[in-house]
Amino acid sequence: MIQSIILWLISILLAPFFAAVILKVKAFFGGKKGPPLLIHYYTVIKLFQKSSVYSTSTTFIFRMGPVISLCASAMALMFLPIAGYRPVLSFHGDIIFILYLLGLGRFFTIAAAMDTASPFEGMGAAREAYFSIICEATIFMILILFFKLTGKLSLAAYFSGSGTLDLWETAGSPLLFVVIAFFIVLLAENARVPVDDPATHLELTMIHEVMVLDHSGPDFGFIEIGVFCKLFFYSAIVSRLIAPFNPSHPVLNGGVFIASILLIYVAVGITESVIARYKMDKVPKFILTSFVLAFFTTIITLEFLK
């Protein structure tokens, strides 16, 4: 239990570092030096030292938004097995709880955006609400497959111990599609290219960044940490899927985990460097691809399992 809590704290603390890796990769592709790897820590500390400006249009919901989205993401990490160790919390159906908890965070992020009366933020909110619907369908499709394979409904059963290895053994190569589907969901849910461009300068083309335009100071710091945690959550799942090994030595185990998770962040960085953001009407089709992949995998796996 103590070990799980320490791992949970470490994962929250390391999440900003990993997110900086993406910036480094993008800088490498752009032939630049890029910001230091600790950039996000500096940003968050700077934000916490500042004060805020609130729009006269806003209400208490605008202030609750960052708090709830941070709590939801941080709590989701509590259910996540880190490096194959048991998570802090786990129960039957916890994955549904997590998905809906992240939904609660999304509700408040959207509500905080609508609170500002800004047309741009409303536009971002509408997109966020739209794209997440398809992502959720994909994740539930994958869950059906996982439940069918393991008979369990919790993250701990899929990603701790030899759980992931067993998944590969029973399902085999079709699980590769699940990895791709999950990666697409990762890109969509965390506002990365090609769904959303966090580095763009035009508000009209943003999704997540435009929703938090009016936040400043510690509030914005909360949002940033929440975003890093959420990205880490999805990345850890995908990394566990590609590296389901469990070396008995703790240092080796941790090394494999960090290496695989770095791989995912580098992959995100490469994706951002080589692909341009899709046109908005193309994005749903892109995310739907992940649903089709997950559905396809489920059907073939079920057929071969019989």
Added chain:
Amino acid sequence: MHLFFLSIFVVFAGGISAILLNRHFTLMKSVGATFISSGCLIGLYFTSIQLFLDVPADFSANYLDHFIIAFHIDALSSFFLILIFGISMLAAIYSFHYMNQAEKSLATSVNYFFFSILIISMALVVAAANMITFMFSWEIMSISSFFLVIHSHHAVENRKAGYLYFVFSHVGAMFILTAFGIMYSFTGSLNFGEMVLLTDTAKIAVFVFAFIGFGSKAGVFPFHVWLPHAHPAAPSHISAVMSGIMIKIGIYGILRIYALLGFHALLFGEIVLIAGMVSGILGVVYALGQHDLKRFLAYSSVENIGIILIGIGIGMIGVSSGKPMMALLGFTGGMMHVLNHAVFKSLLFMGAGMVQHRTGTLTMDMLGGLLKKMKITGSTLLIGSLAISGLPPFNGFVSEFLIYCGGFEGTGLDRMTLISIILAIVSLAVIGGLALASFTKVFGVVFQGEARSSQAENVDEKGLTMLIPMLALAGVCIFIGVFPRMFVIMAANSMSSLGIGFSPDMLGQFIQLSGNITMASAIFFAFILAALAARIIFYRGKTITRSCTWGCGFTQPTVKMQYTGTSYAASILDFFSMVAPRHEDHSRVENCFPGRSVYHSRINDVAELYMDAVVVRPVLALFARLRWIQHGDIHLYIGYILLAIIILLFFV
């Protein structure tokens, strides 16, 4: 049982005294509301004891020698009685300040009268133990609610809504009568208990007819057409009762018939599940496209009926394929959603009533920024919106969680069933996402941002008796969400009369699920408190400035620039344009300096769109051909009657 009748008489006394006192507006309202709510309170007391004792109560009396009026209150009836009495009590309290048009004193007293009749008839429907009692109460329920819908009968669209509701409820009643007729022709008895004697084919026919009949009351797609018309027409507390409980009586009917038939064909589960998925997805898509707050809530009821039916369908499939855990989870989830939807939907309708009172409009794109002035209404509606989107730690999550768990239990089934189970889980996920989108739209457009018209400016919050029920319901939303245990057991017990046959150890495993939700919610609340404390520390000693919203460089922002509800929903609705075609009207932009232009859009409901062409016109054409029978000659009419009697006597 005496307490049950006492509560009904007290409610009835409230209705009658309102009529008698119709000249004294405030006195009439206070007497009516007090009697009705205290009658409901007695009913609540009776039902709680009934649930606790777990012994069915019976009552029967002979009426005119031939028909036996019989009542039987078991766990399933008690569950619905709790909802009926609980929500009606709050609605009666709410009505005191809501009905504020003193010049319409007589209409208000009539409203109280029919309101009391509606409560009584709903209670009698769920307590009925034979066909005569059931049909009798059912018809009173339909007719009393019809009079409540046409409360503001001066507006032509309200009369139209009333007419539509009348037609639908009676066509539905015809289907139920057909089902009862089939039962009677096989058993020769009006008792519900002898239904098991039917042949299997007859049982399927009975179920299908009863499903259509009850489904039209519950608002199952495509029989939901009356709902979005009737709810905006009725006063808000009536909409709360109709949408919160009355449509659930349709669900009660489906469950009761299913239990009585004692025939667990897979087909029943499949029918219910598919109906649930279609109603759920289409309901929420149409909800997203609405401009009127109450119409929106009506479509959202269609969606939630869909979720309930998905739960019940999963339960039925679990029963017929011998998976008791799946059955238990599905049925309990469905029943929990019946309870939860009654709570948050009546809360939302009451909030909509408050908005209408204070601003005079329900058009969402005319409102905005209400939260700043209407803090209690806004906060309770926020809780209602979170709960109805199925988010933890609110009550909607508990029921959806149980239904999901039930669905996942069913993934071990065979091909065809498996496909429908997979579709059910995915559609629940899609419904959840769409519900979040539609409720963020409504809350964001109505309560947040800036006022879009002069009506939404300078509003205030008045009416203590309107606020108290809303606060109570919001409290229930959180309470069930955090401590679902007692309610889950209640829901599970109410289904035990269906004879699923679950063992006590299964119930233990099941209660653990609710314990986990409590634990996780408690931790989440601790997180929020910690984050809020951190926030206070970070802001300590800093000056917080207020300014206008960042307009991305634009220096002259106006409230007109805000994102409207229509634009918020547009891209999602484009995705569903196959089933939700958009109708647009706008003036063309001409010349270099175009003048004023107008834009109007409407999302068409395919059921409504094709009902006219597919059902109404062919039926009218058929009857136009038979016009010659109705010639107006009284002699021949008497001849018809004689002929009919002779045929019935000698040939049938």
